[in-house]
Amino acid sequence: MTLQSNANKNPKSSSRRKFLIRGSIGTIGVLALGTYVFRNPLRRTVLEMAETLVPPYSGSGTEANLWFEITNENSIILHSPKVEMGQGTFTGLAQIVADEMEVNMNQVMVKAAATDTGIVDGMSTGGSLSIAQLFQPLREMAATMRLMIHQEAAGLLGVAVEAVSISNGVFSGGGKNLTYAEVASKIKEWKLPETPELKPISSYKYVGKPVKRIDQLAKIKGEPVFGMDASLPNMLHATVIRPEHVGATLKSVDTTNAISMPGVVKIIEQEGWVGIIANSFPEALAAKRKVKVEWEKSKEWTEEGIRDLLKVGNGNKMITQKEGATIDSDDPNATIYEFTSPIGAHAQMEPNGAVASVKDGKATVILSTQVIGITQKQVAEALGLEPENVNIICTYLGGGFGRRLNTSHAVQAAIMSREVGRPVKYFFTRKEEFQNDTFRPPTHHIMKGRLTENGSLEHLEHHYASGDVAINSVLMPAAMHSVLGTDVGAMRGGNIMYNAIPNYRAVQWHTTLPFATSWWRSLGLLANTFAIESFIDEMSIKAERNPVEFRLEMLSNDEKGERIKNVIQKAVAMTDFHSDVSNNRAMGLAASIDAGSPCAHVVEVSVTDQKIKVEKVTCVLDCGFAVNPDQVKAQCEGSIIMGISAVLHEKMTLKDGRLYPIIYGAYDMALMKDAPKEIDVHLIQGVDIPLPVGEPPLGPIGAAIGNAVRRITGKRLTDLPLKL
Template sequence: MSDSTGPKKQKRLNRREFLIVLGVGVAGLYAGVKLGAAPLRLRLVEWLEESGGPPSDINAPPDAWFEILPDNTVNLYLPKSEMGQGVHTSLAQIAAEELEIGLEQMQVLHADTDRLADPVATSASNTISGLYTPLLEVAATLRELLRLEAARQLNAQPTDLNLENGVFSLKSDPSQQRTYGELFQFAGDWELPENPPALKPPSQYRIIGQSLPRVDLPAKITGQAIFGFDVRVTGMLYGAVARPETIEGKLIRANPGQAASQPGVVKVIADRDFAGVVAESREQAYQALDKMELEWDAGRLWQQEEIEAMVSVGEGKGVVIQKEGNPRQALESGRLVEAEYRTPMAYHAYLEPLAAVADVRPDKTEVWASTQAANGLRGAVAKAIGQEEDQVTIHPVYLGGGFGRKIDERAAVEAARLSQAAGKPVQVAMNRPEDFRSGFVRPPTHNMLRASLSENGDILALDHQAASGEVAFPFLPGIMGTILGADFGAYRGATLIYAIPNIQTTAWLARLPVPTGWWRGLGLMANTFAIESFMDELAAAAEMDPLEFRLRHLPDDVKGQRMGTALQTAAEQARWGAALPDGHALGLAMGYDVGTITVEIAEVSVENGQIRVHKVTAVADPGLAINPDGVKAQTEGCITMGISATLLEEVLVKDGALQASNFNQYPLLRNSAAPDIEVLVLSSSATPSGMGEPPIGPIPAAVANAVFAATGQRLRRLPLKFA
């Protein structure tokens, strides 16, 4: 038998190497920034717009991803978090395709950080695009290693074997068999090959591209799925932590007071910067916390008007992130059209607040958490309790929604500090007011657009100025900010996707007293709202149909062809131009994000100043759709969440505090107001792109454009309201 066993690990593009690919080595980063920041920045912006963020450098052998049990069940360990977006199902389909097994033979599990650590996070809609080829390759590698072991045991050549559902058999004698489960026990003796085996062409896919049931459905339906709030550990106690009422509030004095004498209290912590209680029940912990004597410095009592003024185009330093032609000169010719748009701060408003359990011991710590960034959480916990990172293990569990907020480390860090003080496992599970008011929010934005139109309705030039609070910068190394100059999370969706000869996009960043950060799609929704609303305004100024106006300005390339197909498919399905019920109108918007094209057409009516969205027709083109039903589900979820943000959601600041502390003060879209949603999926053999966020981009503009079509009034501020 040959010594060749198929691939040794293939080299991956990691966070260091992606900079080198773009033409700047790590050793020359600072020099590159100094000598050629603008060209480098524009190249990085283009790359980030396509990919969603820095790549994951998950280099791990097959036995880190897979465990095969004696009964031939394959355990697939994934470093990406499942928070309702269905990535565990899609990734399982990818792995099962090259393993040549059915999805029913596979069990999908969250990988802890000791087994397989994701150096980035589950965010930016890049899970499928980032892991598609690597997971195909690692599954194919494992399959071929198993084939070689089967050939050795059966005294045959690898080509003499058939494979079906994880069972190898001799072609000459099918009774001679070896199962994956029987062969996997020898995995420790295998040597990984230099190159991965050849992968199947998409034309031969049997599992990828099928709308298979979600792998997490049975556990969630039967109540067996474990979320952060559900974790129970032997001897576990419950923690409550003192939190400021104001944005800049700081603890300046803490005294246990009567807390220690309250029923069930095990430990009271009153440090200089941290105060909390550990008790036998959650209720006892919160009741005792109220008995502590705490003194706070409220900080500056900020008002809403001050926050909004800070997020304005022209405030601070503008960074050009896109430029073609000579927009300044071109804007002086033709008919000038101008408009500006604003979006407010918003909560993530997921079902499950932040929750974590920590068990801190002198030489080892374990944490169970609903987290989007297990590896980053490991570092934060280690730092907080004075341990090395390799002493801390993070066990990710299911998330009851994330939308970027569950990159937040505080619940796990607090649980670890309390556990270290109490000497027992401790759970910290925030209540809704804590979750709303003690974390970061979606930042407010301000967009200004100017364009010049020719006499025949062509856009001669377009200038886009986009201002935002921070989105990605608070979570990234400082060098990234130096290189990029602008927060790539904030300007996601800000670059122009239409064929316009003279364009410029400038990003303005505000560092606010209110903590701001990731939200579903990052800056995508705000920027797409502005651009697609403005495209509608330009169409009206040119006296052209909004659909025809967009088709007229598509780029003459493959992406433009895909956009045109998506636009025309959506228009045909929504019966664009056909008669509608009295008072109803259609609005159109399109988005391009991380390689995914989404077109949405909203049917809207307005009665007594109240906007009602009756139906949304959507077309999604994610390249190869791994699970078309999953694509539809994500599109429906994004549209529903986007309509809620479009019509209802807003966080205001008064006297230094965020005003809404629960859902009675922060309404969401109700089922009774949710529209009918029809989704068409345009799948192809192109590399798959993300679906968790792109469909949230176009919906505010689609609704606002429909409102204009129905009433003749332009609404340029979210949530949409008539004056």
């Protein structure tokens, strides 16, 4: 039996909800609460939201959005609308369910909802929003579920509701016990209570505690199924020919020598791509090498060509922040610095791919994706099917980092399956991953500042150019662009947080590049904060001021300013921060605020033989209420190491019109030897709700390292990756 509610339009409502009951195999009861409707805000609100707030969980828009199942073994399965890509969301959700439903952690399971078996997020899993968005709705839902079954249990036990106690998923009263499963199976008519008052956070047993990840034992044993591990009976294996050259399109294809290769079942030519379907993956790959392809190349793109295209002053201009006056372009007292960041690859460990089965007007696609609902629509549209005939099943993700916000390759897998009438598994080779990524766009920044006579900043300007992040993404319909006027993804971290400066502004220049650029963990934050916080540090040196005091006096006295000051002061106190250099070793400080979570890092860096090494990172993050402090720390550690990799190592370059490198190693990434041996994370709860965690710590890392290198070498490094 399955219960499902109708939509409830009020995001904060705890009012009575209407439930539907429907059959479901192998389970007893499922309950869902109302949809938290995303209200299309006006431009200003959206821009503010991009900077500070957590948008409400959007759900599917039309249906109930959270599901429980109670199994006969008295365990609770939550069909999560958000997916697990390493961020620990499933564990946080399980903690909430366990506490509000009075069951043990080991009685809770969390699965990614499939479009057929649960309600998926209509937008995405991303933006570090999963726990922040679901915390309140899930508490309400679980509490309502518990009360509803509690009341039924009282009836079945023949005692008053007050006389029934609940522990470990068992209701006790009148000397008898009933499990959740037993109560649920006996209910004829569900009586829905008002949503009860939620437990105070202080009374939770699991929420707020460093509970171990619910998926870790399976992951340690190599058991979880990722997209790459999915299979269906009678499945074939496929590979797809994609362009190596930027902007190349398919001109002609000759499959004569490929079709007779061992194991080949079929080769299909489609608009813009070729699919080779064989009995095994090595056979498909071998046949692919025999396909002759001619490409139409409009232009041989070069590194310089991209840099000419992508620079401040070029493209679509939008002032995203403006206070006071601007700096005159010929002001002799102005200090001006330029910064750049390169094209970045996602390089997530699990390649993209999908297992698809299309038969009798129905499609099933199994894959790792951050956009289940959108992928369903894409596959339905491409195949001419109704969305309800397309089931998207999401596995564990072998890394997301924004790469899987574009999983349109599900369509290719589905078309290949349709063409051979059998299930088909297809995935990218690593070379294809590197050359056909939806890259982190390169950026160009011009920072301008002017000091007063007593060494305070009176003008600060950030002019920045970026390729697409949000624009041209499936998450942002084209119509939104004219409403927003700017790329809200590229804008992350682009505005000035030092609101006590009398004159400041931020100006975005947007250009769509000839290769796909899109979301990469923390979006514009990494490069924008690198530019702003490097420049701030340089100005403090120019003013001969202490970099901490210099920053603190530019922060406003409102709540946001105080929370930023707080993380800076804490990081300074924890490290006895100073500007001295000894043995080619020094500290660097930087701070940022992203999606409402301020973060400060103090890094200790050494320089040996012109090589920069991060020895220690002290991170202070104000993430609000931490549902799982250990996993929040894990996200900080991961962000810091991914950030070190991006700012000291990684870079894609254009050569002969192609993007290189095409393999790990050549694409230089931080390895064990490059990761700091000490990472000290301190969490501050500046507000009493959970805030985004997975991306904010990426902000300050680049500038903090650059600022330390400046102390040691006297050189201000302005281009990522930082090299001496």
